[in-house]
Every structure is written in structure tokens, then in C-alpha cells.
Amino acid sequence: xxxxxxxxxxxxxxxxxxxxxxxxxxxxxxxxxxxxxxxxxxxxxxxxxxxxxxxxxxxxxxxxxxxxxxxxxxxxxxxxxxxxxxxxxxxxxxxxxxxxxxxxxxxxxxxxxxxxxxxxxxxxxxxxxxxxxxxxxxxxxxxxxxxxxxxxxxxxxxxxxxxxxxxxxxxxxxxxxxxxxxxxxxxxxxxxxxxxxxxxxxxxxxxxxxxxxxxxxxxxxxxxxxxxxxxxxxxxxxxxxxxxxxxxxxxxxxxxxxxxxxxxxxxxxxxxxxxxxxxxxxxxxxxxxxxxxxxxxxxxxxxxxxxxxxxxxxxxxxxxxxxxxxxxxxxxxxxxxxxxxxxxxxxxxxxxxxxxxxxxxxxxxxxxxxxxxxxxxxxxxxxxxxxxxxxxxxxxxxxxxxxxxxxxxxxxxxxxxxxxxxxxxxxxxxxxxxxxxxxxxxxxxxxxxxxxxxxxxxxxxxxxxxxxxxxxxxxxxxxxxxxxxxxxxxxxxxxxxxxxxxxxxxxxxxxxxxxxxxxxxxxxxxxxxxxxxxxxxxxxxxxxxxxxxxxxxxxxxxxxxxxxxxxxxxxxxxxxxxxxxxxxxxxxxxxxxxxxxxxxxxxxxxxx
Numbered sequence: 095x096x097x098x099x100x101x102x103x104x105x106x107x108x109x110x111x112x113x114x115x116x117x118x119x120x121x122x123x124x125x126x127x128x129x130x131x132x133x134x135x136x137x138x139x140x141x142x143x144x145x146x147x148x149x150x151x152x153x154x155x156x157x158x159x160x161x162x163x164x165x166x167x168x169x170x171x172x173x174x175x176x177x178x179x180x181x182x183x184x185x186x187x188x189x190x191x192x193x194x195x196x197x198x199x200x201x202x203x204x205x206x207x208x209x210x211x212x213x214x215x216x217x218x219x220x221x222x223x224x225x226x227x228x229x230x231x232x233x234x235x236x237x238x239x240x241x242x243x244x245x246x247x248x249x250x251x252x253x254x255x256x257x258x259x260x261x262x263x264x265x266x267x268x269x270x271x272x273x274x275x276x277x278x279x280x281x282x283x284x285x286x287x288x289x290x291x292x293x294x295x296x297x298x299x300x301x302x303x304x305x306x307x308x309x310x311x312x313x314x315x316x317x318x319x320x321x322x323x324x325x326x327x328x329x330x331x332x333x334x335x336x337x338x339x340x341x342x343x344x345x346x347x348x349x350x351x352x353x354x355x356x357x358x359x360x361x362x363x364x365x366x367x368x369x370x371x372x373x374x375x376x377x378x379x380x381x382x383x384x385x386x387x388x389x390x391x392x393x394x395x396x397x398x399x400x401x402x403x404x405x406x407x408x409x410x411x412x413x414x415x416x417x418x419x420x421x422x423x424x425x426x427x428x429x430x431x432x433x434x435x436x437x438x439x440x441x442x443x444x445x446x447x448x449x450x451x452x453x454x455x456x457x458x459x460x461x462x463x464x465x466x467x468x469x470x471x472x473x474x475x476x477x478x479x480x481x482x483x484x485x486x487x488x489x490x491x492x493x494x495x496x497x498x499x500x501x502x503x504x505x506x507x508x509x510x511x512x513x514x515x516x517x518x519x520x521x522x523x524x525x526x527x528x529x530x531x532x533x534x535x536x537x538x539x540x541x542x543x544x545x546x547x548x549x550x551x552x553x554x555x556x557x558x559x560x561x562x563x564x565x566x567x568x569x570x571x572x573x574x575x576x577x578x579x580x581x582x583x584x585x586x587x588x589x590x591x592x593x594x595x596x597x598x599x600x601x602x603x604x605x606x607x608x609x610x611x612x613x614x615x616x617x618x619x620x621x622x623x624x625x626x627x628x629x630x631x632x633x634x635x636x637x638x639x640x641x642x643x644x645x646x647x648x649x650x651x652x653x654x655x656x657x658x659x660x661x662x663x664x665x666x667x668x669x670x671x672x673x674x675x676x677x678x679x680x681x682x683x684x685x686x687x688x689x690x691x692x693x694x695x696x697x698x699x700x701x702x
Contacts, residue, residue, distance in 0.1 A: 127297030152602030161260025188262030
């Protein structure tokens with residue numbers, strides 16, 4: 095009776111440790127997706143902080159996948175032969191280090207300076223229409239300062255930090271999923287993986303909330319007087335406190351790593367009946383591992399790779415994943431920019447608006463975007479205005495202008511955000527023509543369209559998420575148990591090489607091709623984009639992912655055809671099987687393998 099109680103206590107203890115691991119890996123998924131979603135939401139802020147094009151921002155974002163790529167195959171194959179929980183814990187700690195490195199530029203750089211004709215020129219009135227004046231913001235006379243400004247490489251810290259974060263993320267998914275698959279009942283495995291996937295959904299929610307908060311806090315808050323700012327969070331030059339949220343992500347990742355160092359290397363298989371078998375299996379497993387390390391640990395690598403590449407279901411599923419991930423990466427990474435550009439939320443109101451001289455002429459008539467910008471007109475040609483500086487104002491006629499000078503304004507009252515410009519020759523209205531800082535509001539109709547877009551996006555995301563668990567099950571069950579960890583790693587490797595890395599880069603370059611006006615350095619070099627062609631931008635953002643997802647249905651049909659005819663290697667035979675004793679060596683292994691094949695064929699015939 096005492097022996098039975100001892101066995102039951104051991105089973106309960108091991109089962110509890112599996113639950114502890116499940117909780118820890120779920121928290122790890124929360125922390126890694128928290129960091130990822132926050133970074134995706136801050137791409138626009140980083141683009142403006144370092145004044146770089148979207149294609150370069152896409153490369154910085156893709157550096158996470160590059161870091162992940164370095165170790166994914168190695169970790170997936172060798173990881174199961176070492177202490178998986180500790181490797182996951184180290185990975186979480188490395189992610190925290192990467193996040194900390196990403197925030198360093200804020201503490202090493204000078205304060206952010208946005209382009210403005212008003213800031214610092216109130217006494218001279220040089221930002222107004224002045225026929226006898228000279229153009230402001232001429233190139234600096236010191237060439238060394240030009241080189242220093244244009245050649246600033248502080249964004250490299252963000253790139254390297256993101257790469258290190260990718261390295262740290264490597265063991266979490268393949269080792270976490272394989273650990274659950276190895277020690278959980280087959281019927282419980284989908285439920286447990288569902289819990290983990292729930293963490294992957296909760297993480298982005300917290301990440302978006304954190305990003306929303308940080309985006310509304312000025313990047314240099316605490317070191318500058320925000321009352322003197324002439325921009326708001328809805329301005330295209332605004333940069334939020336992106337570094338603050340990254341520091342929070344660093345702390346969360348480090349805290350998440352702690353529990354994994356107290357979890358065991360192996361557990362009893364959920365539902366095991368004999369304590370002696372558990373102990374015996376643990377000893378045999380350790381002996382196998384020592385033998386593998388001493389006798390060539392890579393002897394099965396090439397045969398496993400060959401088996402995976404010759405598996406039609408696995409290869410077709412990998413193709414689907416690559417195509418779908420290309421679409422998913424583009425939609426996810428650039429959604430904040432799309433919402434900003436199309437619906438005037440957060441930072442870029444300029445797209446649906448008519449910005450005079452760029453998307454319309456000064457009379458409010460739509461102009462052909464392919465003919466180039468006509469910045470100057472009869473109303474401001476004698477004002478000596480800078481034609482590249484972005485300091486927009488909203489006229490009383492409902493049109494936006496690149497600057498108060500280009501609006502032909504001659505006087506002003508007030509300071510900071512309360513400035514009002516008067517006697518604006520380009521603003522044709524009855525009575526006094528005036529303008530205020532910032533872009534004109536899009537109005538109620540645009541806000542309603544944003545709500546429709548968010549509702550449709552939520553419904554689409556829900557439908558898309560329904561395939562997550564079935565997809566995992568197909569991936570895990572279409573390969574042999576001994577190839578499981580390597581198969582998951584190779585799948586992750588392929589999605590990163592063919593989707594995670596190139597997608598943000600080529601999609602960012604396509605976005606840059608729709609830019610209508612670039613920010614300008616003091617030395618004449620172009621920086622971040624200020625306004626896009628809304629039609630082409632929308633067609634790219636919505637059309638390209640839709641086309642990619644449509645293509646993914648072709649290999650999916652072939653998978654369904656194959657699954658109807660063949661038995662998956664990872665499926666368990668639920669009937670007609672005979673228990674096999676644990677003691678199997680030499681020729682008995684081969685006999686068991688042949689017996690299993692016969693039994694599987696019998697079961698397949700019964701099902702058909």
C-alpha cells in the first residue's frame with residue numbers, strides 16, 4: 095500500500111511540474127510576443143528618430159529573423175539532447191539583453207530635433223512670407239557637421255539589439271513545443287499548445303497598449319520643455335518615447351527566464367503507470383545522451399533531413415507557411431503605418447488630405463501625382479520660402495500647406511501650438527485668411543471608415559487564428575517522433591529565410607516608392623517620408639497580402655488530398671495494437687518496427 099502511494103505521489107509531482115512548465119512557457123510566449131508587437135508598433139517612431147527610409151526600417155526589423163536564423167537548426171536538433179528548460183531560460187535572458195541594447199541610442203544620442211521653420215525663429219519672423227528675405231535652412235557651412243549628421247549610425251544599436259533578441263527567441267518555440275509533446279498525453283497536447291498560443295495572443299495586446307502609451311509621450315520628455323513644442327502626436331515629425339517601452343520589455347523578458355532554471359530536464363510521461371519504468375527510462379535516456387555526445391551526435395542529422403525533404407505533406411505545409419508568413423509579416427509589421435497614413439490616427443494625417451502643392455494645386459484642384467510636385471505658385475513665389483522643409487499648417491479654407499511661408503502668411507500671433515498665422519495670400523477665403531499649426535482634420539467620415547477597418551481586421555484575424563492549432567497538429571503529426579524537434583526547427587528556419595527576413599525589406603521598399611515628400615537634412619540629404627500616395631499605398635498594403643494568401647490555397651488542396659490517402663507518421667494507433675515492453679534492444683528493435691508497420695497498415699485498411 096505504501097509503494098502504491100509513493101508511485102501516485104511521484105505521478106502527481108511530475109504532473110504538477112508539467113503544469114509549471116506549461117505556465118512558464120506560456121509566460122515566455124507572452125513576453126516574446128509583447129516585445130515583438132511593441133517593436134512592430136514603434137517602427138514609425140524609430141524611422142523618424144533616426145530619419146531613415148522605410149526599407150532600412152524593414153531591414154532593422156528583419157534583423158530579428160536573421161538572429162533567429164543563426165541558431166534555429168542547431169537548437170532544434172541538439173536542443174532535445176540537453177536541458178531544454180534551462181536553454182529556454184537562457185534564451186529569455188538573452189532577449190532581455192537585446193531589448194536593453196536597443197534602447198541605448200536614446201541615452202547616447204543628442205536630443206531629437208525635428209525640422210521646423212518656426213522653432214527658434216520667432217524674433218526674426220524669417221518663417222513667414224517675406225519678399226525681401228532670404229531662404230532659411232541653408233546648408234551648414236561646416237562640412238564635418240554635415241558628415242556627422244548624415245552618417246549617424248546609431249540605428250545600428252537597434253539592429254544589433256534586435257538580432258540578439260532574435261537569437262534569444264530561438265529555443266522558446268521548438269524546445270517548448272517538443273517538451274510538451276514529449277511529456278504530455280497525445281490527446282492533451284493540442285489543449286496545452288492551445289494554452290501556449292493563447293499567451294502568444296495576449297502578448298501583442300499588452301504590447302499594443304504599451305506602444306499606444308509610449309507613442310503619446312514625447313521622446314525626450316523630462317529633458318525638454320514640452321510646452322514649447324510646435325508638434326503634437328498627430329504630426330508626421332512626432333517621435334514618441336519608444337525607448338521606454340523597450341526597457342519594460344527587457345525587464346519582462348528577464349523575469350520570465352527565472353522559473354525555467356528550476357524545472358527538470360525530463361518528466362514522467364503523462365499517464366505513466368509504473369514508477370520503476372520511469373526511473374529506468376530516465377537512466378536509459380541519460381546513457382543514450384552520453385553515448386551520443388561521445389560517439390558523434392550528428393550521425394542522424396543528414397538522414398533526418400533527407401526524410402523531412404522527402405515528406406510531401408511536410409514540404410507542402412512548409413510552402414504554405416512561407417507564403418502565408420510573407421502576407422502576415424507585411425500586414426502585421428506595417429499596420430500601424432497604414433492606420434496612420436490612411437485614417438489620420440497618431441502621426442500621419444496627410445494621405446487622404448489635399449496638401450497644396452503636392453497632391454493638389456493651390457486652387458484645390460487635384461493634380462496628377464506623376465507630373466511631380468509644384469511647390470511654388472504665384473501666391474508665394476516671391477516669399478523666399480524653403481521648398482523642402484516640412485512644417486505643415488491648416489488653412490481656414492480646409493487645405494493643408496507645407497509651411498506658413500508657402501501658405502503666403504505674413505503675420506502671426508501666439509506661441510507654440512497656439513500660434514495663428516494671418517494675411518495668408520495663398521488661402522482664398524472670404525474675410526481674413528488664416529492658418530494654424532498642423533494638418534487639417536480628416537473629419538467624421540474618416541473615423542467611421544477606421545472603425546469599419548478595425549472590425550473587419552478583427553474578424554479576419556479571428557478566422558486566421560482558427561488555423562493555428564490544426565496547423566501545429568499537421569506539422570507535428572506529419573513527421574516521425576524522432577524528427578519532431580528538427581522538423582519544427584527547419585520549418586521555423588524556412589519561414590525566416592524566405593519570409594521573415596525579406597518581407598519587411600521588399601515591402602518597405604515598395605512603400606518608399608509611393609512617397610511624395612521626404613524629410614530633408616540640413617545638408618540636403620533625404621530622411622524619413624512625410625507623405626505617401628494614398629491610393630498606391632493602399633493597393634500595396636491590402637492587395638499584395640491578399641494575393642499571397644490566395645496562392646497558399648493551392649498547396650493546401652494537395653495536402654488535403656494526400657491526408658485522405660495516407661497515414662501520418664506521428665499519428666497514434668488507437669486500436670489493434672499490442673503493448674510493447676520497455677526492454678527492446680538489438681534485433682528486437684527491428685522486429686518491433688516491422689510489427690508497428692504491419693499494425694499501422696491494418697489500422698489504415700480498417701479506417702478505409
